[in-house]
Amino acid sequence: MNVLTCKELSKKYGRTPALSGVSLNVESGHIVGLLGPNGSGKTTLIKLANGLLTPDDGTITICGLLPGKGTHAQVSYLPERAVLPEWMSVMQILDYYADFYADFRRDAAQEMIHHLGIDMKQRIRQMSKGTREKVQLIMVMSRQAKLYLLDEPIGGVDPATRDYILNTIISNYNPEAAVVISTHLISDVEKILDDVIFLDRGCVVLESSVDEIRETRGVSVDALFREVFKC
Amino acid sequence: MKWSFVNDLPIYAQLIEQIKVGIVTGAFPPGERLPSVRDLATEAGVNPNTMQRALAQLESEGLVYSQRTAGRFVTEDETRIGETKRDLAQKHVARFMEAMRSLAISREETLSLLEAEFGKETGTNECPDM
Amino acid sequence: MLRKLMKHELRATGRVMGPLLLLVLVAAVGGNLSTYRLLETGNGVLNTLGVLLLMGYTIAFVASGVMAFVLMVQRFYKNLLRDEGYLTMTLPVSVHEHIWAKLLTSLIWWIAVLAVAAVSMLILVFSRNMMQEISDILAHLHIGDLNLSQNLPHIVLFCVELAMLLAVGGACVCLHFYAALAVGHSFTHHKDALSVAGFFAMPVAWHFIQRIAMFLLNLVGLEGVRLWLQSLQPATQTHLTMLGVTVVTAIPAALYYALTAYFLKNRLNLG
Numbered sequence: 003m004n005v006l007t008c009k010e011l012s013k014k015y016g017r018t019p020a021l022s023g024v025s026l027n028v029e030s031g032h033i034v035g036l037l038g039p040n041g042s043g044k045t046t047l048i049k050l051a052n053g054l055l056t057p058d059d060g061t062i063t064i065c066g067l068l069p070g071k072g073t074h075a076q077v078s079y080l081p082e083r084a085v086l087p088e089w090m091s092v093m094q095i096l097d098y099y100a101d102f103y104a105d106f107r108r109d110a111a112q113e114m115i116h117h118l119g120i121d122m123k124q125r126i127r128q129m130s131k132g133t134r135e136k137v138q139l140i141m142v143m144s145r146q147a148k149l150y151l152l153d154e155p156i157g158g159v160d161p162a163t164r165d166y167i168l169n170t171i172i173s174n175y176n177p178e179a180a181v182v183i184s185t186h187l188i189s190d191v192e193k194i195l196d197d198v199i200f201l202d203r204g205c206v207v208l209e210s211s212v213d214e215i216r217e218t219r220g221v222s223v224d225a226l227f228r229e230v231f232k233c
Numbered sequence: 234m235k236w237s238f239v240n241d242l243p244i245y246a247q248l249i250e251q252i253k254v255g256i257v258t259g260a261f262p263p264g265e266r267l268p269s270v271r272d273l274a275t276e277a278g279v280n281p282n283t284m285q286r287a288l289a290q291l292e293s294e295g296l297v298y299s300q301r302t303a304g305r306f307v308t309e310d311e312t313r314i315g316e317t318k319r320d321l322a323q324k325h326v327a328r329f330m331e332a333m334r335s336l337a338i339s340r341e342e343t344l345s346l347l348e349a350e351f352g353k354e355t356g357t358n359e360c361p362d363m
Numbered sequence: 364m365l366r367k368l369m370k371h372e373l374r375a376t377g378r379v380m381g382p383l384l385l386l387v388l389v390a391a392v393g394g395n396l397s398t399y400r401l402l403e404t405g406n407g408v409l410n411t412l413g414v415l416l417l418m419g420y421t422i423a424f425v426a427s428g429v430m431a432f433v434l435m436v437q438r439f440y441k442n443l444l445r446d447e448g449y450l451t452m453t454l455p456v457s458v459h460e461h462i463w464a465k466l467l468t469s470l471i472w473w474i475a476v477l478a479v480a481a482v483s484m485l486i487l488v489f490s491r492n493m494m495q496e497i498s499d500i501l502a503h504l505h506i507g508d509l510n511l512s513q514n515l516p517h518i519v520l521f522c523v524e525l526a527m528l529l530a531v532g533g534a535c536v537c538l539h540f541y542a543a544l545a546v547g548h549s550f551t552h553h554k555d556a557l558s559v560a561g562f563f564a565m566p567v568a569w570h571f572i573q574r575i576a577m578f579l580l581n582l583v584g585l586e587g588v589r590l591w592l593q594s595l596q597p598a599t600q601t602h603l604t605m606l607g608v609t610v611v612t613a614i615p616a617a618l619y620y621a622l623t624a625y626f627l628k629n630r631l632n633l634g
Contacts, residue, residue, distance in 0.1 A: 015551045033280050052453050054633040070628075075455035085449040087442075089378065101367045102454045165278070173275045193244055194280045213243040213283075222240035 003030045005149045005180040006051060010060035013046055020046040022204040023060065028180045030148070035191055035212075035223070036184040038201035039231055044184040045082055047201070048153045052079050064149055075104070078147035082154040082184075084134050088127040092120060092137065099141050110174070111144035132163050139167055143174040150181040156190055164190055189224040198223055200230060234260050236277040244279055248287035250321075251277075256296060256307055257318040267297060267305040364456045368464035373471070375442070376434050380472050383430055384479045387423045391483035394420035399490055420487065424480065431476045435469040436540050444548045448633050458628040462541065462620065469537050470530060517598045524605040531612045538619035539565060545623045549630035569615045 006028040013021045021043045028034050036044050049055045050062050053069030064073040086095060092115055099106045115122070118136060126134055139155060152171070156164045172194055175181050185191055192212060200208035207230065215223055234255055238247050255261045267273065270288065274281040288305060291297045295313055299305045308314065333343050393416040401413030442451055443461060451461070543565060547558025577585075592600055 031282065033282070049633065052449075054449065054452060054631060056630055056632065071455050071457050074453050077453070079449075079453050081449040083446055083449070085446050087375070087447055087450075089375070094374070098371060101371070102364070102456070168278060169275055172278070172281060173271060177271075177281065193238060193278055193283075196280055196282050213245060216241065216243040220241050225240060 004028065005030050006062075006064055006182065007066075008047070008060065008062045011047070011050065011057055011062050012059035013043075013050060013055060013057055019204050021050075024201075024204070024206055025060075026199060026206055026209065028149075028182060030178055030180050032196040033175075033181040033183065033194055035188070035195040035198040036182055036201065037186065037188055037198055037223075037227060039186055041203075042201040043204040044201055045153055046204075048079070048151050048182070048184060051149075051151055052077065076148040078142045078145040078150045080139060080142040080150075080152040080155055082157065084131075084138065086126050086134065086138055086141075089125060091123050091125050093122045095126075095137070095141060096122075099144070103145055105146040107144050107146065111140055114140045114144070114170070132159060135159060136163070136166065136170075139170055143170055146176045146179075148176075148179050150175055150179060152181065152183045154185055155183060156185060156187055168194055188227050189222070192223045195223070200227065202231065234276070236279075245283050245287045245290070248277065248279065248284060249290050252287065252291060253296065253317055253321060257314055257321060261307045263307050263311065263314060264309045265307050266303065267307065269304065365460045365463055368456060368460055369468060372438070372464050372468040376438060376468060376472060379430060379434065380427070380475065383423070383427050384475060387420070387427050387479050387483050388486065390416070390420035390423040391486035394487045395489055398487070420483070424483065427476050427479065431469070431472040434472065435465075435537055436544075438468070439465050439541050440544055443627070444544060444554075444633065452627075452631065452633065458624050461627065462538075462623055465541070466534055466537050470533055473533055517602075520602060521605070524602065524609070528605060528609045528612065531609050531616060535612050535616035535619065538616050538623060542619040542622040542626075545626040548634075549626050549632050551632060551634075554634065565619070566615075569618070 004027045006026075008024050008026050011021055011024045012019070024043070024047065036047065038044050046055065047062075050057055051064060051069060053073070062069065064077060067073050090098070096108055096111060096115075099111070100108050112122075115137070118133070118140075120129075120133065120137065126137070129137065139152075142150065142152070150171075155167050155171070159167065168191065171181065171183075183191055183195070195212050197211050198208070198215070199206060208226075212223055215221070215226055219226060221229075234251075236251060238244060252261070256263075261267060267288075268276070270285050271281050273288075274284040277284065288297060292299060292305075295310070296308050296317060297305050298308060330343075338346070397413035397416040401409045401416070404410065441447055443465075540562070543562035544558050546561045547556075548554045550557050592603060595603070
């Protein structure tokens with residue numbers, strides 16, 4: 003079943019095109035890598051799927067619905083920046099997610115927070131950058147969503163945190179859901195992907211499964227990426 | 234169990250090989266229940282779908298079997314495990330021979346190299362202090 | 364969901380407004396002490412302290428009003444249109460619920476500020492013989508002349524109308540800011556500058572619409588309405604005028620609301 007569908011999707015910032023006629027499908031049960039260099043349109047695509055931007059042309063739908071109140075209940079979104087209000091404590095953030103999302107597994111989130119040794123009363127302001135990112139990811143992965151949209155989940159973190167993040171994703175996502183991970187750090191995520199979508203300057207240049215790339219071309223996705231986006 | 238991956242082979246193929254090694258070396262003993270797909274995938278740091286595919290392949294090869302409610306188990310068929318061990322060893326030998334051929338080392342040279350290697354091993358065994 | 368939004372909105376604003384309003388009340392106690400004790404002593408140090416306490420009260424008093432105003436703008440701007448908007452604008456709630464939650468929370472704090480202002484002033488002037496003074500003042504007012512039994516319903520009604528007008532007026536001020544921010548932030552560049560420009564352009568546009576409407580109404584014959592109004596009882600005239608002013612204030616409020624909702628729903632463009 004298609005969870006995320008784009009048809010001829012286009013978006014410009016002023017005169018600069020960010021996405022030009024992108025059409026793609028993401029099926030349930032798949033972990034998909036949205037790969038491309040900086041400025042290729044990955045974040046724009048994810049923000050359009052969340053209704054944070056409005057398309058200039060074409061459509062984007064989630065389970066057949068246009069982005070809005072109905073899709074927000076089914077999509078769990080990790081933005082590429084820190085968005086949790088700094089004054090909030092972990093406890094207040096748990097309240098927040100539990101109040102608004104019926105699919106939030108509070109006990110799972112609490113367990114992961116506890117495992118990291120974070121105090122429930124600690125405020126976001128008092129946390130290091132890495133801890134903030136982990137808390138944000140825990141909230142996102144504690145939902146039983148239909149679609150997870152993870153924008154640069156491993157950008158700018160140390161290798162140990164990277165492993166923690168990838169493990170948290172694998173061990174928590176809903177198996178019937180689709181997961182979209184945008185990143186340019188391909189070698190790190192390659193092992194957990196089913197399929198990849200290469201974006202270049204707002205266009206889809208490749209859609210394939212990871213096994214297919216390795217089987218038919220005999221190279222890793224990372225090597226193929228370096229070849230396709232050679233400067 | 235230590236998992237490691239190379240770049241030029243499909244992940245599921247590498248998973249199959251590594252689980253096979255686990256079975257023949259006793260890391261996954263005969264008749265023992267395997268961890269769940271998700272746990273195995275998390276441990277190896279791979280996609281659960283890929284792990285599922287690898288296990289399905291191993292099942293069709295008769296190395297693991299599933300019981301509807303209890304999960305997946307390692308086969309108790311010792312001859313099957315023995316065959317697998319031999320297959321794995323043969324693959325290594327084939328790879329070794331390929332490397333020797335590419336270096337243009339003759340059959341006799343290869344054999345003497347191997348004998349010297351075995352000699353070294355027994356030598357160190359006899360004189361542990363050296 | 365509106366209830367939950369309001370709960371979290373009150374939590375976010377209450378952590379600032381709560382202590383501030385409490386401070387106003389505490390400062391009023393200090394001010395009272397100052398007027399009735401310290402300033403009477405003739406001691407230089409105590410006099411200075413008294414003046415400082417009164418100043419403290421004034422500052423806290425003004426700060427509570429200013430903060431309610433700042434939070435009204437800042438919560439909409441920061442919580443919906445900046446980084447926190449990635450969290451709030453992806454909640455499974457409608458744009459209308461977002462606007463109402465922000466609007467009602469702002470109104471609640473304005474009411475709280477007014478209530479605390481009234482209470483703090485009572486505290487400030489409280490003294491043992493205050494009751495006596497109040498009854499003296501009331502005696503001088505000749506309450507009897509007001510013919511209370513006959514006019515009470517009108518006075519109550521007038522108070523209700525005044526409260527309604529203040530609420531609608533407050534909402535209009537709020538929505539004016541919201542509309543300007545929502546429109547300004549729908550652009551890709553110069554979001555803040557365009558918001559400010561929009562803020563000043565909108566009342567001008569509304570004024571223009573008003574002029575045209577008045578012109579058209581005059582053509583239809585507003586004079587008849589005026590004459591009819593003049594033929595009514597003075598009390599009825601007052602009520603109708605209050606109602607009219609409320610409606611005229613509600614129109615731009617509704618327009619600002621529609622503008623805000625449309626731009627948040629269909630033209631969102633988070634940077």
